[in-house]
Each structure stands twice: as structure tokens, then as C-alpha cells.
Amino acid sequence: MTDARLSDDRTIAGRADLLIIPAFSTAGGGAEPASLWPYDDDRVARLLAKDKAFTGEAGQFSALLISDHLPPVLAIGLGRRDSLDADTLRRGAMVAAQTSSGRGTVVFALDIADFGIRAVIEGFLLGRYDYAKGEDTSFTVLARAADERAFAIGRTAASRANWVRRLVETPPNALPPRAFADILAAEAQKLGIAAEIWDDAALSEHGFGALQAVGSGSRNAPLAVRLEHGSGARRLGLAGKGMTFDSGGINLKRKLTEIAWMKADMAAAAAVAGAIFASVELGADPDTLAILPIAENMPSGSAVRPGDVVTHPDGRRTEITDTDCEGRLILADAIAFLAKSNVEAIIDVGTLTDGGGVGTALWGCWTNEASLAKTMTDAGARAGEPGWHLPLRAEYERLLASKVADIANYSLDAGDSGQLAATYLRSFAGTKPWLHIDIGGCAYLEQASAPWPQGATGAPLRALLQLLLDRST
Structure with missing residues (x-):
């Protein structure tokens, strides 16, 4: 079972087995992190720039990016910043969940959009579902502004949807x-x-x-x-x-x-x-x-x-x-x-x-x-x-x-x-x-x-x- 929680403690990012960072595509054909937070410097942006194949398009994800100063980083593409919506973020979180299978403690750093928290927790839990293997990840949504109600709705909606999926697959x-x-x-x-x-x-x-x-x-x-x-x-x-x-x-x-x-x-x-x-x-x-x-x-x-x-x-x-x-x-x-x-x-x-x-x-x-x-x-x-x-x-x-x-x-x-x-x-x-x-x-x-x-x-x-x-x- 996935242990899912919400936190605004940015020190959690440094203790993750995998840090997921959303990224946008730029007009120049490259990718940029959605926010410098939780580090408030450009270390993630510099790391991201090394993956030339990653352009930040929706549904795209980077290779695992490794740095001496960061936990392993997985960047997920969300497309252009001005066209972001909840569904794009939810689908991105589903891709991240599928791509990060096998990691113990996963942290998703979120500093975008009022609708983001619900979409991310919902998408991650839906993406983590596996009838045969079950769900065994510790997952934290790290958000500067924590919306507990949105988190609860997303977590409950996805958990019950997965409950239905398990019944249907029986x-x-x-x-x-x-x-x-x-x-x-x-x-x-x-x-x-x-x-x-x-x-x-x-x-x-x-x-x-x-x-x-x-x-x-x-x-x-x-x-x-x-x-x-x-x-x-x-x-x-x-x-x-x-x-x-x-x-x-x-x-x-x-x-x-x-x-x-x-x-x-x-x-x-x-x-x-x-x-x-x-x-x-x-x-x-x-x-x-x-x-x-x-x-x-x-x-x-x-x-x-x-x-x-x-x-x-x-x-x-x-x-x-x-x-x-x-x-x-x-x-x-x-x-x-x-x-x-x-x-x-x-x-x-x-x-x-x-x-x-x-x-x-x-x-x-x-x-x-x-x-x-x-x-x-x-x-x-x-x-x-x-x-x-x-x-x-x-x-x-x-x-x-x-x-x-x-x-x-x-x-x-x-x-x-x-x-x-x-x-x-x-x-x-x-x-x-x-x-x-x-x-x-x-x-x-x-x-x-x-x-x-x-x-x-x-x-x-x-x-x-x-x-x-x-x-x-």
C-alpha cells in the first residue's frame, strides 16, 4: 500500500530516494523546471540542461539525473506553462508513478497552480496501481502552500478508483x-x-x-x-x-x-x-x-x-x-x-x-x-x-x-x-x-x-x- 502524505517541509526533498520535478517546455525548444523551489537556486535547471533529449513536452520524462548535491531527480514534462491544466498535471503524475516504480521514498515537488495538489496525488496513486504487485511506495507531495482538503479529495478519489479497479480485475x-x-x-x-x-x-x-x-x-x-x-x-x-x-x-x-x-x-x-x-x-x-x-x-x-x-x-x-x-x-x-x-x-x-x-x-x-x-x-x-x-x-x-x-x-x-x-x-x-x-x-x-x-x-x-x-x- 502506498503511504501518501502532504508536507511543506522542503528538507524532505534532500532525504528522498527519488525527487520528481515538473518542467515546462520553452519557446526555444528546451525545458525549464516549473520552479526553483525547494532549493531556491538553479542547480536543478543546470542538471536539466544536460539532458538534451528532454524538451518538457507533456507526457515526456527525463532520464534519471544524478548530482552530488541532489537525490536522484526525475523531471516530467507538462508542455507550455500558459496551457497547464489539472488533467495535464494528473497525467504527468501518472507517468511519473509508472516511471519511478521500485523507488522507496518518492517526493513530488510542487509549486504551481491552485489545482495542483489534488491532481498530483490523484495521478500518482492511479499510476502506481498494479493488481499483481500492489502499491508499496512512500509518496509525499511537497508543496509550499499545503491544501489539506484538496489532498484528501485526490487521495480518496484515487484510492477508491483503485479499489474499483481491483474488484473489476478479480x-x-x-x-x-x-x-x-x-x-x-x-x-x-x-x-x-x-x-x-x-x-x-x-x-x-x-x-x-x-x-x-x-x-x-x-x-x-x-x-x-x-x-x-x-x-x-x-x-x-x-x-x-x-x-x-x-x-x-x-x-x-x-x-x-x-x-x-x-x-x-x-x-x-x-x-x-x-x-x-x-x-x-x-x-x-x-x-x-x-x-x-x-x-x-x-x-x-x-x-x-x-x-x-x-x-x-x-x-x-x-x-x-x-x-x-x-x-x-x-x-x-x-x-x-x-x-x-x-x-x-x-x-x-x-x-x-x-x-x-x-x-x-x-x-x-x-x-x-x-x-x-x-x-x-x-x-x-x-x-x-x-x-x-x-x-x-x-x-x-x-x-x-x-x-x-x-x-x-x-x-x-x-x-x-x-x-x-x-x-x-x-x-x-x-x-x-x-x-x-x-x-x-x-x-x-x-x-x-x-x-x-x-x-x-x-x-x-x-x-x-x-x-x-x-x-x-
Whole structure:
């Protein structure tokens, strides 16, 4: 585990096993340290000038620079000084963490930008994550002006994001639905958050017919976790897809490179829970009701079939035309339940499609209330986990028409898309303001995308955490 702290004692720099110095690119094509502090002389600048290949461009780092008068120095490039933002600094800290692996005591000397402390601690801890090796560095952010609150937010956000990443990376045989639900409930109870695990009888009582159907093919029974916190005066309803493994069911996935990482199909439920946990750890009072449906989607003699009809908590019925579109089915149960509850708005999160075609660096979202999308995307931008608001068009509803139920979960004529998944889910929100976030493109990376390695990212925990912190102020 990484021991992370904040200090304004500049003598710490001399005792480091590695000193990280941010640097900017100059108009002349060279590099300069962001500040002379903590030494207040030009010794670092003179050392930096010896590395002719290092120009201070964003994402670049120097070779280890050795001097008789300094600990080993690693300079990281941040680009031009006048274009610095939190995301550049966060990504630079991630690169520094990956590059400094194996060093015992690492100090990051920071004397730039009001947003710097949160970005640096967050980036370093995210960059240090390693599922197999763990995190074992002593890391200090050395800042002339110490902002303890910013440091706490960055440390907690990154630590909980890494907690999500570890859950997502856990082999599916070690994290069946009951084990996952038990972990979420135990974490909640440690933090004073009310938690319930709904078994088959409770699912029947609450009308979660779709969740029961989706999980019917597995020997591991489906469950739902209910998390509740706050007064209920301004309650936000949250839902997160928790498929601990998704084979596709009877509509078995054909692409081996996709089915190989379907352990990650519970990333949304983990991120929603983790955001609530992080906000409570930071002393916020998130007024939330979260419903996290959890199941395995497996083919067997008891599995749900294409053509089956299921009933949701609001009495609406879905014809299942594709068993591999199971995420929207279980989210529909959660949304329908929340729509009948005392919540002022609903946000659901799932790995449903490709995230709206916006790539691996963004999540896509659709809504029936534009102001809710703006609030969410603004929070994501400030947290360094941005999203994109996509239009929701009413004419797509006809593609999900069913002759035997209120709606179908898939269009046999048009194929699938994030737009159609959102169109389906919208119908269960009723009159409540509602937002759907699709993290299918960014929750788990099939290939590395610097500075992120291949694997789980923890998205969109940091965006959701920022939203909860904003609502708690």
C-alpha cells in the first residue's frame, strides 16, 4: 500500500530516494523546471540542461539525473506553462508513478497552480496501481502552500478508483454475485451507510422480474444491493449494472477478445458504490438511494430465452429479443424501482455498448433533462473523467416495439447502439429527471492508452464522486 502524505517541509526533498520535478517546455525548444523551489537556486535547471533529449513536452520524462548535491531527480514534462491544466498535471503524475516504480521514498515537488495538489496525488496513486504487485511506495507531495482538503479529495478519489479497479480485475470465479454483494454491503456498513442484500424472495417482492430472468441460467443466484444514506430531502437515485460475468446467455458472445474480459461487466455497480463510499469518507453527506442489480449471465437449460417476456417493478413488460442485451434489463428493474421511490432524479450507469462511440477517454450519456446532463458532464470535466452528452431522439422508440409486451430490449431490424439502449431505459424513468451513463468504452481498456495501462480504469467513480461532493455543499 502506498503511504501518501502532504508536507511543506522542503528538507524532505534532500532525504528522498527519488525527487520528481515538473518542467515546462520553452519557446526555444528546451525545458525549464516549473520552479526553483525547494532549493531556491538553479542547480536543478543546470542538471536539466544536460539532458538534451528532454524538451518538457507533456507526457515526456527525463532520464534519471544524478548530482552530488541532489537525490536522484526525475523531471516530467507538462508542455507550455500558459496551457497547464489539472488533467495535464494528473497525467504527468501518472507517468511519473509508472516511471519511478521500485523507488522507496518518492517526493513530488510542487509549486504551481491552485489545482495542483489534488491532481498530483490523484495521478500518482492511479499510476502506481498494479493488481499483481500492489502499491508499496512512500509518496509525499511537497508543496509550499499545503491544501489539506484538496489532498484528501485526490487521495480518496484515487484510492477508491483503485479499489474499483481491483474488484473489476478479480477473476470471476472469485467474485460471483454473492461475494460481490457481500463486499459492497460490508464496506457500506463500515461507513455507517444502510445496506441490504435482496435475495430471490426480496427480488420477487420488489418486482425485479428481469434481474431474476437474467440470472436464471447460472448456479449463482442473482441479487440486488440497496444502499441508502442521508435525510431523503434531496435524494438522488443511483443504479449500477453488476454483471459479475456476461457470457451473452443463449445469444452467446462470438468474439473471443470480448468474452475474455467479461468479468469487467460489474464495473458500473462497483463505481457507483465506490463513489458513495468515497464521499462519506471525505465527510460529505450524500443524500442517495442506490440500487445495484447483480447477476451472472450464463447459458444453461434454465437460462432466459429470446422471446421470453419479463415484468419490471412498475408493471411494464419487456420482450427479450437478445439475451446479450441483459444489462439494460437489470437496469430497467432498478430505474423502475427508483422512479417509484422518493428521489428527485435518477442516474444509471452501465457497460452496455461502446459508450456512444466517443472512444476510450470519454463516457457517453443520454438524458430527458438537459440540465442534469450539464451538471454531470461539468463534474466529470473537473474530476478529470470527462463525458459527452449525446442526443436522445424520440423516433427511435418505434424500433423497440413489441407485439407481445410493452417494449423489446433489442431491435432485430436496426441492430444495437448506445442510442437504442438509452431509448429503452428512458421509458422506465417515468416523469423523473433521468440520465444514463454508458461506460462500455472506458471502464476496461482492451489495449493500453497512455498513461492508462490495459485493464480497468475505475470510471466513472471520480466523476460521480465530484457530483456527490457538489450536491453536499
